[in-house]
Amino acid sequence: MTADSPNPAVEPDNVQAVVDSPADVDTGSSVGLDPTVDPDPGIDPSSSMWTSRLRRAWMSKLPPDELLPDRQPAYVASWIYVFGVLTLAAFLVILVTGLVLAFAGPAWYHTSSPGLFTNSLHFWSVQLFFVFMVVHLWGKFWMAAWRGRRAMTWITGVVAFLASIGTAFTGYLVQTNFDSQWISFEAKDGLNAVGIGAFFNVANLGQMLLLHACLLPLVVGVIAVWHVLLVRSRGVVPPIDTVDTEFSVTPADGASATEVRP
Amino acid sequence: MDPIYLAGVNDPATYINWGWLSISVPNLIVILIMIVLFALAILLPFPKGRDRS
Amino acid sequence: MTTRTADRAPAAKRADIASREWKGPWRRYDIVKEGVIALVVVSILTVLLAGLFSSPDEPPLTFQGWATSAPDNFYATAVQELAGTSTSAGYGPPYNTAADGISVGPLAPQQRFGVTHPVDAANDFVITPLRSQLQSADVTDALATWDSASSDQQTAWATDYDTALTDADGDATKVADGDYGPVPVLAQGLTDMASAGALDGILMSQGVFYQTDFTKQILFLGDGSYLDDAATAAHLQGNTWGMMNETGSYPGQAWLWLYSFWYQIPQFNSDNPDDYLTSHADAIIFYIMAVLSLVLLLLPFIPGLRSIPRWIPIHRLIWRDFYRTQPKS
Numbered sequence A: 001m002t003a004d005s006p007n008p009a010v011e012p013d014n015v016q017a018v019v020d021s022p023a024d025v026d027t028g029s030s031v032g033l034d035p036t037v038d039p040d041p042g043i044d045p046s047s048s049m050w051t052s053r054l055r056r057a058w059m060s061k062l063p064p065d066e067l068l069p070d071r072q073p074a075y076v077a078s079w080i081y082v083f084g085v086l087t088l089a090a091f092l093v094i095l096v097t098g099l100v101l102a103f104a105g106p107a108w109y110h111t112s113s114p115g116l117f118t119n120s121l122h123f124w125s126v127q128l129f130f131v132f133m134v135v136h137l138w139g140k141f142w143m144a145a146w147r148g149r150r151a152m153t154w155i156t157g158v159v160a161f162l163a164s165i166g167t168a169f170t171g172y173l174v175q176t177n178f179d180s181q182w183i184s185f186e187a188k189d190g191l192n193a194v195g196i197g198a199f200f201n202v203a204n205l206g207q208m209l210l211l212h213a214c215l216l217p218l219v220v221g222v223i224a225v226w227h228v229l230l231v232r233s234r235g236v237v238p239p240i241d242t243v244d245t246e247f248s249v250t251p252a253d254g255a256s257a258t259e260v261r262p
Numbered sequence B: 001m002d003p004i005y006l007a008g009v010n011d012p013a014t015y016i017n018w019g020w021l022s023i024s025v026p027n028l029i030v031i032l033i034m035i036v037l038f039a040l041a042i043l044l045p046f047p048k049g050r051d052r053s
Numbered sequence C: 001m002t003t004r005t006a007d008r009a010p011a012a013k014r015a016d017i018a019s020r021e022w023k024g025p026w027r028r029y030d031i032v033k034e035g036v037i038a039l040v041v042v043s044i045l046t047v048l049l050a051g052l053f054s055s056p057d058e059p060p061l062t063f064q065g066w067a068t069s070a071p072d073n074f075y076a077t078a079v080q081e082l083a084g085t086s087t088s089a090g091y092g093p094p095y096n097t098a099a100d101g102i103s104v105g106p107l108a109p110q111q112r113f114g115v116t117h118p119v120d121a122a123n124d125f126v127i128t129p130l131r132s133q134l135q136s137a138d139v140t141d142a143l144a145t146w147d148s149a150s151s152d153q154q155t156a157w158a159t160d161y162d163t164a165l166t167d168a169d170g171d172a173t174k175v176a177d178g179d180y181g182p183v184p185v186l187a188q189g190l191t192d193m194a195s196a197g198a199l200d201g202i203l204m205s206q207g208v209f210y211q212t213d214f215t216k217q218i219l220f221l222g223d224g225s226y227l228d229d230a231a232t233a234a235h236l237q238g239n240t241w242g243m244m245n246e247t248g249s250y251p252g253q254a255w256l257w258l259y260s261f262w263y264q265i266p267q268f269n270s271d272n273p274d275d276y277l278t279s280h281a282d283a284i285i286f287y288i289m290a291v292l293s294l295v296l297l298l299l300p301f302i303p304g305l306r307s308i309p310r311w312i313p314i315h316r317l318i319w320r321d322f323y324r325t326q327p328k329s
């Protein structure tokens, strides 16, 4: 391989050689001559660059082995821990089936059997989603899982729950069937009575459709991701009434130990 | 066009009443499923992973 | 007992264990595998449920269906729209100024935000639709008479006829003689239009090309008994916990159980519509639920409530292996 080869770039094996060739890359000749050019700046652990700061903040809050750990504290040994993941899985199924419905438009499933089946998948994944979420919520309540700087995990969970209810509600309104007619007729009074109806009109199909298929799933998704990242960065909450001594962590004698505050 | 319906799934549900309180059987089933799942999740033994100190 | 027992450890340190890095034993746990299995299980469950049970889809009601299956009720509702005695004509904000809306104590948001989705029942539901179509000579004459009358005269005709029709139990053939102006002909014209199916389309377009707002249709449909009867037949009424019910034998929005629960309590659901709690139920129940949601949101900070998991030790079951295998200090 030489610098005067007619078209060296077409041979991937030779890329390195091309870069090394002084005729093609002028930085090669300036190494060591221009003091402002550092051939390999490497990673400066204390750099004040914004990029470096962001990376350091990320790494200290959520290093890869906390984001994707292959171990958990020994007390993480109950089926109740599976329900957060089940909720997440059901949410994904909702998103995928919802995308298909959104693509085809709201009238599709009234008139075609693949449409009706897709709608059924969407309907039942929502039922599963709420079943799993409620069991998850009960579990986290009885574990007082907000302890130890985990209040935000609880709060994002509750917001995800409330936002999911809003998403499901708008979903029932965009079915464009008798159920939607009745729900919008009934629900308008409650919303009007507290002033929400002035801005959020349950009889406005266009508004409900956009909220349901676009904005609200985005809100639930972003909050759910935030929620799960918080869990990963804080680690799973240890059992109630556990104390640590110098060498080990042990259950304490009864009520004398940890409070259940965040 | 109809999938494999279980009989009568499009007829109005049965309702259970206690005084002024009433609930449809399908909703009651969903609530019972949640309670049963919660109980099972807490009572069933979780598979043992390899412990590591 | 060693020298450093739990009892003698400083309280602050004990309280803080949950916020420090775990120093006890660990176990292998494959969260990615767990997630993939969960996704497969949930997908299979969803397909099974969908295949076995399908999903509810009762066709929407139409004005044509209403006017053909309950023509008298449709006719009477059309008269009420002209007279301003229908529910939507007298609703108040956000549709019109006919009433103040619900206020609880100093909270009057319904009035505060005003009319944001204007609905003029007589014109939007009756007069404009009639005028959007070529009509028979008697309806055309009736429209002309209506237009040339003062609004007081219009209201007088329509309310007199509304009263007379109610007195005749809704039977237009038995209404006592009186000066009802063009009202009977207008109501009949609209009923004919609706039974032919024309009203559905005309209400839909409302004089514009693109339309995604069904406020007027929903309000008009709800003014008669047709929608209400259909909902009663499907057990969707509030007093049967309707908000969380679904058509057919399907589960509904069970997660709304607490919201709909309040509507079942007799005080919020009394036979006397003037009872304070019943007439203000929509607002009061919303405020109750808003407060309860806030309590759930802030539960970790509420003394007492947050200690319930300590007092009822279900956590001893959840973490039973840990409590058993770790020696007590």
Ligand code: HEM
Pocket: A080, A081, A082, A083, A084, A085, A087, A088, A091, A133, A136, A137, A140, A145, A146, A150, A153, A154, A156, A157, A158, A160, A161, A164, A220, A224, A227, A228, A231, A235, A236, A237
């Ligand atoms: C969109 C809905 C939700 C999703 C996708 C979700 C997902 C998850 C996941 C994957 C975990 C970790 C695994 C586990 O412990 O189960 C978790 C933990 C947690 N969730 Fe949720 N969750 C949701 C809603 C909720 C709700 C409604 C609450 C309570 C009000 C809640 C409270 C918590 C708490 C406190 C933890 C931390 C547990 C700990 O540190 O041990 N989550 N969530």
